[in-house]
Amino acid sequence: MAEPTGLDPVLVFDADSSRINAQIFETLTTLKEGTASEVVPGLATSWSPNADSTVWTFTLRSGVKFQDGTVFDAAAVKYNFERWRNLPPQLQGRAELYGSVFGGFGDAGIVRSVDTPDPTTFILTLSEPRPDLPIALTVPVFSIASPDALTKYGSDAADANGASEFATAHPVGTGPFKFDTWVRGDRIELVRNDTYWGVKTHLDRLVFKALPDAAARLNAVQAGDVDIADMISPRDSDAVEDDPRLQLLTRGSCNSGYVAFKSNQAPFNDPLVREAVGHAINKSAIIDRFYGKAGTPGWLLMPDTIAGYDKSLADPTYDPDLARKLLAKSSTPNPAVEFWYPTDVTRPWLPDSQGIFQAITADLEAVGFKITPRSATWTAYLKDSQSPAYGMFLLGWSCDYGAPNNFYGGAFGYINGKPNPRYEYASAEFTAALAAAQATPADRQEDAWARVQSTVYKDNPVIPFVHGASLVAARSTVGGYTPSPVMVEHFAGTWVAS
Template sequence: MFAKRVFVVLAVLTVLSMALAACQPAATPTAAPPTQPPATQPPATQPPATQPPATEVAFEPMKYPENPSCDYGGIIKEIAALDRLTVQFTLCQSDPAFPSKAAFSAFSIQPKEWIEAAMADRRILSQPIGTGPFKLEAWNRGDSIVMKRFDDYWGEKAQVETLVFRWNKEAAARLLELQSGTVDGIDNPSPDDFEVIRNDPNLKLLEREALNVFYVGMTNTFKPFDDVRVRKAIAMGIDRERIVKNFFPAGSEVATHFTPCAIPNGCTGDPWYEFDPAKAKELLAEAGYPNGFKTKIYYRDVVRSYLPEPGLVATDLQAQLKDNLGIEAEVVVMESGAFIEESSAGRLDGLYLLGWNADYPHITNFLDFHFGASNPQFGKPHPEIYELLQEAARIADPKEAEDLYTRANNAIRELVPMVPIAHGGSAVAYRADVEGAHASPLGNEYFAVVKPGDRNTFVWMQNAEPISLYCNDETDGESLRACEQMLESLLAFEVGGTAVKPGLATSCDPNEDLTVWTCKLRDGVKFHDGSDLDANDVVMSWIVAWDAKHPLHIGNTGAFSYFSYLWNALLNAPPSED
């Protein structure tokens, strides 16, 4: 049923409407961004004082860049404000997934003036100014984030006055707080507690569809992972079924492919390798490691829907590598932000446990992000994979693209950049009296629609503290969910679903070959600081992330990973070190 739903979504994507935005050139910046270390704990904790809207001046539409070209290798050619309420995206190739990408929170919109004022000193990391149903009241480091209802919200107002985010990495502790009534909803209860929650009349469990993947990553710029025989041996030497059976809840399944089968073309091509330790040892011997080797297993001790028991899985994998392949692996636990940064940059010299929750229901979200030409995560990218993905991404009809994705999936299997382990079932739990309770297959629960009995505050407890609240430069799910309560993108996803609907734009209309998308903004939308949304806010929000040489291309890490991978490359990206 979901596969059919996703197909309908994809059909909707190509007709989803959104109209234009006019242009006047803005000088192409050339200054390099300031060189400073990423701030995993942004400095400020209080939002800026609400400012009255600036005196209205004549609207001067932005167009970027001044001399558009596709020579840099990315998909985006030009972003232009055509008039106050119209933005136009000109692409270098067809992109049927544009509406789903434009609905994603990594492409949220903040005021142009605030970006200019708050990016350089990095206040933007902890003081978002959005258009969402909640606005930031305070970020109490290590304890909570408090948001208040935004009464000037353009859409349906939030059901509660106050929204509080808290966190605890221990599933048992989260459940205890839910049972005691100190929180109203929790993310990712332990699989062992599903029945406990179901049998408690004061609670309710809502299961998520497994639109995710858990994998064991390797980086081919480090020995011995530069040898495909070693990577293939590890793929054959891990009993993946044992891991899923012992550490994942009902509704989980062993991954036959990297992408979940509910996504069109996710499971075309040959299934993954069967567990075969004898063959794996032969491959290791051929590669010169008859007695195995020493390495590390990196992970972050944070529960995810794709990895409900990270510590136990790491220990089991350690034992399997030793018993099946003679590989001695030291388990290394890393801080969450540092782990994401180092793994994303391809700087981990061993195996690592990571995964992916769908951001939007399209195969490009899984394959293009991870195996695209600009992603260093697994080391040197493979043209045998990314060239097929680039061609397939231009095709709107999943059936027409099937052969390309079959070949791409087979190339991933043959080159083994990682080992897909599971598509993990997961759940959220709420107090029984919470109205509007829901679970999102995308992990982006929307708390403006919930009402906890007669209380006017909803308290949510997740697995970890957000890394920052500038989610245009984050890939961490705990950060994204917090941002999504306050910040909005051009389009949006249905609450608890995957269908794309209008957001800050009432429509996004493509031309015939899907290379120009024209988005029409809602009139009268207010930001949390009282200023009005216009097309220049959209242009600025996108270009500071897209252009690596823009003086405000700073963010948290400066990687802007989603812009880089989902649009093939950043504009003016520094040359690869390869």
Template sequence: MTRRTVFWCFFVLTALAFIFPAQGATPKQGGVLIIGRGGDSVGLDPALEDDGESFKVADNLFDTLVDYADEDTSLRPELAESWSISADGLRYTFTLREGVVFHDGTPLDADAVVFSFARQAPIKYKYFGKGFPLPKEQGPYKYWGYMSMSDIVASVEARDARTVVFTLKRPEAPFLSNLGMNFSSIVSPTAVLKLGADFRRKPVGSGPFKFVQWIKDDRIILEANERYWDGRPYLDRVIFRSIPDNSTRLLELLSGAIDVMHFPNPSDIPLIEKEKNLKVLRQPGMNIGYLAMNMDKKPFDNRKVRLAINHAINKQAIIDTIYEGLGTVAKNPIPPMMWGYNDEVEDYRYDPALARKLLTEAGYPNGFQTTLWAMPVPRPYNPNGRKVAEAIQADLRKIGIEARIVSYEWGTYLDKTERGEHDMALLGWTGDNGDPDNFFYILLDKESARIPAGNIAFYRSDELHEILVKAKTSTDQAERERLYKQACVIVHRDAPWVPLAHSIQVVPMKKGVQNYKLHPTTKHRLGKVWKE
């Protein structure tokens, strides 16, 4: 066959593909999508929550001023159709889309934006119209605190119905990206004031789906928002089912009772891939799973004890036997895919003999007794908290540390670790916005060690804080990258954690589920998903 013949065959086939699209290529209206997940949401007020199970529902109920692209963290307009930034980096002016309404029919205007931020902290604010009183008793607004937003935002003002201006106290490199995070969601002021504390269970936003019902520890039901500014969703309803056991969740997928399965057992992936009616989506995770040692409690205030624990844990064995090919060993607080990652950091090797020596030098030649808290639900960064805890428990026993495993219901687990009740605790993080600040500042800065703490190691380093503030306020990308690489070195030296793993996102589903996209931040946006 000549090159010319090959070319014309290719041309004809390509043309036919456009004229006669593949079956199912055209989105279909209607249907119910049922998602099986490992645990229930804690709450559905996006300013109050800090867990992924809450956010994956809130992603579909609320909008933010800016949003991230479908499969990366580059920014695009959402409620704000445009924005400008002053030359000194201290003033951000947003122009809102016209005609957007909340699910309760009230207008989403500049006053609603001001309310959504001003309710979270005592910052200066100004409405253009009558405005709304701020709630007297709500909170704590965890993310606002984790992000130190009160140190960043001086004021928020509605200039007119469609113009909002944020004035900052200092330049903040990731500020615009922060406005795409869940805590920056715009809520209905009318609903917040009417419902009070119940807003957390009966949320009202402007997103592609509206809240219908929540049966605790069973299911959350959403329905299509017919008036959504970006077009009605293809699906009529979305149901998030809570099915804690991984194997039971798999059986529900195999039987057809659910359409999408979150957090499968890694060992089940080959079986799922053999099923002709199922498919598996994969994406590298922008995450970190770690063991935090509470430095407010003895003996974890002793660096040699923390180093001993780092050397005692066989991380590669955990990756091989529990993650089963869906994870890599971690050595830094940020994933390798993120700029600022320092590959020159040398991980603490698995060395039980050295670990015992360090314990002896620390004054614990016979080891000690402690508790090891294990997550009750699978997470993007840890497929099985109990099994990981058991592996760590066995490793620590070899050097004389007896660790009793403790666990609680997911919401209680988060609340207790944020209050520092644990000795050692398994937890993790998935990046919200693609910036290293979102890992370092929330999880390891001294400001985040204030209760309710994002920094559950209660690690307080003035040296690290100074570097992180410089990195946040710099507009020089090369300087920021250098500073975060330096931050990796400091955290590694001080060892408040045992960084365990970076995992791969894996989501099995029916082949008939179309346009379901995985996002590095694990956002679950379902407005453009449809079923064949």
């Protein structure tokens, strides 16, 4: 895994941090182990909406305590929701997923009130319908933290990178493990929470090591230095399968890798330039070289495993001659652009960041682009790709839950009434279609989400090229580990045989 960006759940955007946070903290609702869309109780035992899904009532578990000994109750949930809603402006950019789910912060968002009629009842009132709220709240971003710890350790005094004493040294939740140590650049250690309200963990200690290099991860699990190695390169899958000491596990594909643009910047504000990129990339060659059996071509933001995927939208063909013609007709026939990629991260949609970047660069240069390479470390990349400096960049989306809104609303939903600054995709047609789809009950959503998909497909704010399977290698002694398609496993039931 890569180095986590922080342990204040609402301020992180990456799977490595979220996986650790999911051991320390818990959410009101959660996903059944091994699924992307089956919602089960978490800190809430039940929930129900009013007729138009603008008022949600949650019944909370009794007898739960935070790891600092304070009581979990409706007041604690209220504190967290009000904190998220009223985050200081300098932290709102870090809380991108909260902003996209709830439309922004303060009065610019859709959260109107949070009420607590008794210690086990929490009522959330919204200004717009959200039929999918229970599945959205499964994301670790919406973990409930100890109000005492948040206050004591200065969570809202975090710096621009989301770092605070709470986020780096004193994260406190209700989960089965609690924080012990963070050795920067090396590891984070958690220990069993002996006061946990649920079934106690088999493991007394859980260590997450930062090993950004895929070969180093494979070597570590082969040597027995780690028990589970994440993000195994597709090229190493045969070696894992042939090793009797190891087991190869897959999470499946709930992601998309793409070339992204700032759609308000020249030359990418010209639809012909964005369309040319789509026809210039040789997806099949890239998948054969870097993904093998772990990749499938992508052209929509979400994979076809997600309910509501629009099969009527065809793959734009690899056609470099057409790409050249589109550029010739565009406002910038020979665009000279900077193209960014991250240097120290592995994702199912990006198993070899530099190699994939170089392959796409070669495809673009072959049709007339003049590329200046730019790169940054993953932590800086996530933050800085929201800035105007990143006009074109490699990125992807690993789903937080398996539903269209997580892909399309998560990436392109307006925050505080403005386009997501990562993409600057401003489209009245899209925002109207998205709002309609978000408000449509689940049993009538297919047509509504088809309109969202067709709008993005036509506008090309990003150019998807792959959906990648995530491979995990574990020692044969590991049991009780269930890979998650959303890349956030819970290790409470995991054990290691002696």
